[in-house]
Amino acid sequence: MLSFRTHTILVRDTVIHTLLTIVFLCVSFFPHTTHALESFVSIRVSPAYPSVGEQVSITLSSYSVDLPGASILWYVNGSQRASGIGMTSLSLPAGQAGKTTSIRAVISANGETIQKTISFVPGGVDLIWEATDSYTPPLYKGKALPASSALVHVVAIPNIVGSSGKTVAPENLVYTWTLNGFKRDVTSQSGYGKQTLSLMKNVLLSTESVGVEISSRDGSLGAGATVSIPQTDPEILFYEQRPLQGPWYGRALIDTVTLLSNELSLIAEPYYFSTKTGTPHNLGFAWSMNGSSISSDWNNPHMIIFGVPEGTSGKATVSLATTNPSKLLQDAKTSLSVIFGNTESSSWFK
Amino acid sequence: MKKQTLIIITALVLVIILILGIVFFVVSKSTTTGSVFPSSFSSLFGDDGGILGDLFGLDDTQETTSNEENSTIPPGTLPALRQLYPYPISGMKLLSKETTDESGNKTRELFVRIMERSTGNIYDISVASNKATRITNTTYAETQESFFSQDGTHVISRSIAENGSTVTTTAFDIILGGEDVTGTDIDESIGSLKERFSKTNVTSLSVSPEGTRIFTVSDKSAGSSHDRFSFTDESAKQLLSSPLSEWISEWTKSDTVYLTTKPSAGVPGYAYTLDANTGSSLTKLAGGIPGMTLHMSSKKNLGLIGSGSRSSLTLSLLKDDGITSLPLSTLPEKCSWNDTDTGIYCGVPSYIPSASYPDAWYKGTVSFEDNIWYMNENTGELLFLASPSDYGLPSLDIINPEIDTEEHRLIFMNKNDMTPWILELDF
Numbered sequence: 001m002l003s004f005r006t007h008t009i010l011v012r013d014t015v016i017h018t019l020l021t022i023v024f025l026c027v028s029f030f031p032h033t034t035h036a037l038e039s040f041v042s043i044r045v046s047p048a049y050p051s052v053g054e055q056v057s058i059t060l061s062s063y064s065v066d067l068p069g070a071s072i073l074w075y076v077n078g079s080q081r082a083s084g085i086g087m088t089s090l091s092l093p094a095g096q097a098g099k100t101t102s103i104r105a106v107i108s109a110n111g112e113t114i115q116k117t118i119s120f121v122p123g124g125v126d127l128i129w130e131a132t133d134s135y136t137p138p139l140y141k142g143k144a145l146p147a148s149s150a151l152v153h154v155v156a157i158p159n160i161v162g163s164s165g166k167t168v169a170p171e172n173l174v175y176t177w178t179l180n181g182f183k184r185d186v187t188s189q190s191g192y193g194k195q196t197l198s199l200m201k202n203v204l205l206s207t208e209s210v211g212v213e214i215s216s217r218d219g220s221l222g223a224g225a226t227v228s229i230p231q232t233d234p235e236i237l238f239y240e241q242r243p244l245q246g247p248w249y250g251r252a253l254i255d256t257v258t259l260l261s262n263e264l265s266l267i268a269e270p271y272y273f274s275t276k277t278g279t280p281h282n283l284g285f286a287w288s289m290n291g292s293s294i295s296s297d298w299n300n301p302h303m304i305i306f307g308v309p310e311g312t313s314g315k316a317t318v319s320l321a322t323t324n325p326s327k328l329l330q331d332a333k334t335s336l337s338v339i340f341g342n343t344e345s346s347s348w349f350k
Numbered sequence: 351m352k353k354q355t356l357i358i359i360t361a362l363v364l365v366i367i368l369i370l371g372i373v374f375f376v377v378s379k380s381t382t383t384g385s386v387f388p389s390s391f392s393s394l395f396g397d398d399g400g401i402l403g404d405l406f407g408l409d410d411t412q413e414t415t416s417n418e419e420n421s422t423i424p425p426g427t428l429p430a431l432r433q434l435y436p437y438p439i440s441g442m443k444l445l446s447k448e449t450t451d452e453s454g455n456k457t458r459e460l461f462v463r464i465m466e467r468s469t470g471n472i473y474d475i476s477v478a479s480n481k482a483t484r485i486t487n488t489t490y491a492e493t494q495e496s497f498f499s500q501d502g503t504h505v506i507s508r509s510i511a512e513n514g515s516t517v518t519t520t521a522f523d524i525i526l527g528g529e530d531v532t533g534t535d536i537d538e539s540i541g542s543l544k545e546r547f548s549k550t551n552v553t554s555l556s557v558s559p560e561g562t563r564i565f566t567v568s569d570k571s572a573g574s575s576h577d578r579f580s581f582t583d584e585s586a587k588q589l590l591s592s593p594l595s596e597w598i599s600e601w602t603k604s605d606t607v608y609l610t611t612k613p614s615a616g617v618p619g620y621a622y623t624l625d626a627n628t629g630s631s632l633t634k635l636a637g638g639i640p641g642m643t644l645h646m647s648s649k650k651n652l653g654l655i656g657s658g659s660r661s662s663l664t665l666s667l668l669k670d671d672g673i674t675s676l677p678l679s680t681l682p683e684k685c686s687w688n689d690t691d692t693g694i695y696c697g698v699p700s701y702i703p704s705a706s707y708p709d710a711w712y713k714g715t716v717s718f719e720d721n722i723w724y725m726n727e728n729t730g731e732l733l734f735l736a737s738p739s740d741y742g743l744p745s746l747d748i749i750n751p752e753i754d755t756e757e758h759r760l761i762f763m764n765k766n767d768m769t770p771w772i773l774e775l776d777f
Binding site (some may be wrong): 124128130132138139140141143144146153155159166167170227230237239241242243244246247248249250252253267271278280294299300302303 | 385404438467468469491492494495508509510513514515516517570593594596599610612613614616617618620622631632634637638708709712714715717765766768
């Protein structure tokens with residue numbers, strides 16, 4: 001039989017043990033509760049790879065935490081930026097390339113406080129396309145546009161700055177290409193260092209969309225962009241080939257012209273036809289004068305010389321139809337009315 | 351009857367006076383153009399339809415006899431806006447030289463050095479008197495573009511080969527009369543061009559601001575090579591190899607070359623900088639601008655950005671803190687920055703025809719009728735300077751403008767006929 005003193009000691013020890021257990025359980029359980037709540041709230045950056053200066057949206061979402069009724073504080077790089085009840089999103093411009101922006105959201109809901117953080121590093125990528133087989137005259141300062149079935153190269157020029165502050169070389173990035181929203185048709189052209197996408201303009205689509213997402217090898221840096229590639233019709237423009245001065249590209253001959261000399265040397269430039277050689281010599285040129293077919297220089301089929309005999313005058317219509325034997329959907333026609341001298345002879349060209 | 355006869359005689363006299371008056375008006379109109387060749391006469395009889403009007407107003411047969419000194423117009427009677435030379439040129443440079451008169455007084459004389467398009471001959475044209483003096487007689491026909499060095503002693507010219515496709519770029523030394531560099535018996539009264547080197551496949555070329563170095567973009571398989579060399583040494587340093595080919599280059603700052611993608615209406619364009627000494631990689635300057643063209647200043651980080659689309663041209667100012675639209679609808683290449691980069695002198699179309707820009711202008715299907723404006727970049731002040739119609743002149747489509755350092759003279763070419771012009775601003 002226990003003495004009174006021994007019984008008292010036992011009761012005391014039991015109470016202390018029980019209290020400690022309760023405290024232990026509370027201390028150990030409470031953090032788990034907070035961690036569980038945080039996992040029920042997600043934070044997202046949109047776009048995932050913002051470009052420099054682009055408007056970025058940070059959004060909170062949850063299926064179990066009452067965010068609309070929660071008090072939310074937003075911090076950007078440690079400084080409070082905004083606050084409000086139910087303020088589940090924050091919008092701000094992306095900073096400089098390579099400079100990390102850290103976002104922290106402090107959410108107070110149902111007596112609990114949750115923190116969510118996310119960061120992003122702005123990068124950038126320019127998508128520039130070129131119709132590589134599209135013909136334009138020498139020294140032409142404008143862009144060559146793609147006709148149907150033209151060969152187009154799209155090049156990604158990235159501006160991704162690493163944590164060292166140095167720009168990441170384009171060949172050290174991973175490129176994922178899409179064509180008209182799909183990866184499947186261009187999978188083989190995606191990958192490490194694959195900065196260029198090649199495609200042939202789809203004859204059925206007047207505009208095609210090319211997209212790229214680029215990322216560093218560890219996925220920590222990235223950027224994305226999309227570009228639309230239009231389709232244009234080839235066109236023929238006439239220019240005067242002046243003796244000792246060459247082609248007079250500054251002024252195209254259109255509609256009607258008046259000839260003041262007795263000779264006209266015409267050069268026809270077939271803009272935007274696809275050529276393999278960079279010259280128009282592989283194209284088909286069918287010249288006619290007042291509806292009758294005439295022949296041109298075999299070596300330079302896109303040039304023709306008209307001589308006006310003395311004493312002749314009148315008006316003649318010069319027409320040209322150009323075709324591309326290797327791309328049948330590329331063709332164009334044009335004509336020019338030429339008013340000249342005095343009419344006495346039927347021979348107007350040589 | 352006597353009365354009837356008198357009336358008839360009076361009517362005849364009036365008709366004769368009217369005819370003489372018309373003839374006098376036309377002749378006086380041709381002399382006020384400032385050109386010693388009345389080109390307006392040929393245009394009177396050559397008008398036709400079409401957006402560009404008469405296209406054959408110039409008499410090409412004159413070019414075989416044009417290679418002589420022009421007659422001079424007494425100083426002080428020259429109109430402020432005038433044609434400097436009546437025949438097409440491929441390039442020009444505003445220069446100055448010191449002259450000493452009989453009394454030993456030294457003066458600074460301004461002149462414009464040109465390369466005649468049809469012959470390749472170099473002429474110096476006095477700004478004060480419009481006198482054209484041929485200084486080289488080496489024939490180099492069909493020059494399309496020419497770029498002079500800063501001191502005018504070298505020129506690089508571009509021409510199109512007979513096949514109509516190959517562009518040949520050739521650098522020359524300009525050997526002045528009296529400089530016997532070959533040891534042979536040469537005419538000391540006139541100089542010559544000495545070919546230094548020649549290149550093909552150059553798609554864009556620009557000269558450094560100090561006028562001694564040349565930057566080129568050349569086609570290669572799958573892209574382009576961007577190289578730097580000098581007027582006297584063709585060994586090139588490659589600054590960049592690019593997977594893209596369609597670049598327009600501009601070199602206005604000593605250490606920086608600007609590269610812009612070739613423009614088309616509505617297509618996003620991009621501009622980058624390239625270190626002219628080390629090359630290596632491109633740094634983005636601006637981008638995503640439809641139909642983008644660019645003309646940078648020489649000292650400050652300022653630029654003019656043009657944007658083109660269907661039926662519109664807009665001009666904006668690029669600064670470090672962003673892009674600001676300007677109240678002038680024109681292309682950057684029709685403008686010249688002044689020496690302090692505080693103002694621009696521009697040819698501004700009086701109206702913009704409906705077309706896609708800048709494509710239509712580059713193709714020559716559209717020609718502008720420009721007025722000349724000045725804009726202060728700091729204050730935004732706009733100042734109307736001149737209109738060709740105020741001088742009874744035909745329309746001018748201004749290209750390659752260059753303002754002198756004192757801002758007293760603006761020289762430019764007229765795209766319609768590729769002749770050089772000048773606007774004197776201190777009048």
